[in-house]
Amino acid sequence: MNLIEWSPKSHLSKEKLDFLLKHFLSVPYDVLDLGFVIEVGIYEGGTLLEMVRHRRTHNFIGYDTFVGLPSLTEQDRNTDEPHNLGDFSVSSDREHFMCDAMERMQLYFATQGAVSIFCREFPINVGDYPISFAHVDVDLYHSTSESLKYLARNMIKGGKVVVDDYGWQRTPGVEIAVDSVDSADFKVIDRSEWHQIVLEHR
Numbered sequence: 001m002n003l004i005e006w007s008p009k010s011h012l013s014k015e016k017l018d019f020l021l022k023h024f025l026s027v028p029y030d031v032l033d034l035g036f037v038i039e040v041g042i043y044e045g046g047t048l049l050e051m052v053r054h055r056r057t058h059n060f061i062g063y064d065t066f067v068g069l070p071s072l073t074e075q076d077r078n079t080d081e082p083h084n085l086g087d088f089s090v091s092s093d094r095e096h097f098m099c100d101a102m103e104r105m106q107l108y109f110a111t112q113g114a115v116s117i118f119c120r121e122f123p124i125n126v127g128d129y130p131i132s133f134a135h136v137d138v139d140l141y142h143s144t145s146e147s148l149k150y151l152a153r154n155m156i157k158g159g160k161v162v163v164d165d166y167g168w169q170r171t172p173g174v175e176i177a178v179d180s181v182d183s184a185d186f187k188v189i190d191r192s193e194w195h196q197i198v199l200e201h202r
């Protein structure tokens, strides 16, 4: 029985989740154990929870602003249906969310293994520490680009990044950010039919 009433939802389709988990599970333990597993953009926590359940022995960190998407840049606007500032806010009342839902999510995850949740815009003021696997699901150019710069500095060789919404017409900034990574840092190793791309750190 769960001690805490909180039911994290994943916003990935089953196909997307399976693709993500396939790549997560394929990272060998000798690579995985050298760093943390992170999800940038956890929203309601369900995708992170699926990852935790598949490799409970590991150390996970989830980041989200919890007040929704930060500002769009011009790279995000080249579409008929752009996202908007604040999309995916868990609550419009930040104080209420921080005091209630965030606490519940923290406590729920504490019952599931070694999981830390940080409420912040990644990677602002995030110290450098080793990462072995990352799921980047932040929808926007700036957030994707800054996340990938952080990961280029901090990923273990052989570590993988799955970026969501690559090539999706509603999120043009994601593709621009991924296509701008330095090929000396990452090589593309896979793509899914559902707008996911996988990079491996060289």
Ligand SMILES: C[S@@+](CC[C@H](N)C(=O)[O-])C[C@H]1O[C@@H](n2cnc3c(N)ncnc32)[C@H](O)[C@@H]1O
Residues within 6 Å of the ligand: 009, 010, 011, 012, 040, 041, 042, 043, 044, 045, 046, 047, 063, 064, 065, 066, 067, 068, 069, 070, 087, 088, 089, 120, 121, 122, 123, 137, 138, 139, 140, 143
């Ligand atoms: C599509 S939702 C994530 C869905 C979640 N990964 C899932 O599978 O259910 C995108 C999230 O990214 C968050 N986000 C966007 N840019 C961010 C950043 N720079 N740092 C932290 N969170 C960010 C938003 O607050 C939003 O909750």
